[in-house]
Amino acid sequence: MSQQQPQQEEAPFVARSLGSGTRKEASDANEVVAFYRRQSRTAGEDVEWTFADHPAVTAAPDEGDLATVVRELDAHFENGVPIGIIAAAMSKQGDTIGDTMDAIHDLRMTGGLWEPRDDHLRAF
8 A cells, every 4th residue: 555645735715615615726815715605605614725825824813803813914915915814813712714704794783893995804
């Protein structure tokens, strides 16, 4: 029996649909969020991260609520934190992209987040 080498990811961001197993590789974390939105809308499926290679994700806290994580990530970005980076960071706590998007919606509706530009957030 041959020994398999661990697969090295080519793209810095990789996720998969929980229902169909469809895999998405992307050069930008927000591309994965767009994939989640399509999967959710067309197939009713959530998406989970399998790989996210970005310094902000690596440095993100392993615990804390969404607002805390966004505040920590904000130091890495000038014009708000990309939603995809937030979702990748929250996956360190076991959240799917759908879980994170729901939490973002809830926090935005209570005034805890604002969007300085499309799909980029900052915490108040």
